[in-house]
Amino acid sequence: MPNLLVNGGEILWVIIFAGAAGMVIFIERALHCHRAQINSTEFLNGVRTVIKRDNIVEAISICDATPGPVSRLVKTAILNRDHGRERVREALEEAGLAEVPRLEERLDLLATIAQLAPLLGLLGTVLGFIKAFTSLQAEGPYAHGGMLAQGIGQALICCAAGLTVAIPLHAGYNYLVSRVNNIMSDMGRAANEIIGIVTENGRPKPA
Secondary structure, three states: OHHHHHHOHHHHHHHHHHHHHHHHHHHHHHHHHHHHOOOHHHHHHHHHHHHHOOOHHHHHHHHHHOOOHHHHHHHHHHHOHHHOHHHHHHHHHHHHHHHHHHHHOOHHHHHHHHHHHHHHHHHHHHHHHHHHHHHHHHHHHHOOHHHHHHHHHHHHHHHHHHHHHHHHHHHHHHHHHHHHHHHHHHHHHHHHHHHHHHHHHOOOOOO
16 A cells, blocks of 8 residues: 555545545535434424424424424424415425525535546546656666556556545435435425414414
8 A cells, every 4th residue: 555655646645635525525414414314204293293282382392402404494384384374485495495505515526526536547647657658768778667667557546546536426426415305305395294284273364
């Protein structure tokens, strides 16, 4: 491994740094998605039961104690329950628009790193071949295979490093996008259901 780091050239260190940054972003986003995704069906059943008892304070407390965008949407609907069905729907749309950027935060950066890693590897490959042929040209008739091997070694190391970084980061990005889409689907279902719950069990006033 130390030899690979030494022989890989400067571009290899750039690739390693990019890979480390990508892994940090993936881990942080994966933990965020894990905290954000809840069992929305069970949560809504609990809220419905409390609202049917007309215990709004307890329903809000349940929302405050539950992490994630679904609980925040439900709390928004409860707080706007007395302003009519349309106002509840508008408030949920506004809250949903505020939640989406939080879910998608830094995903574009992760995708960018995944796309740049193989390009950095290709750049390292080209520089490695340039180094090899420059050495051969400089030595002229005294050139030997060792000079060519050093440049080609750098080229192959950078190419492999770029792919090693890009492949898992691409997979991680797609995984996170899938998680975000699932959370957004839960948000949509919860929003539709909570509208019915608060307007049926609350005391809506005419808009």
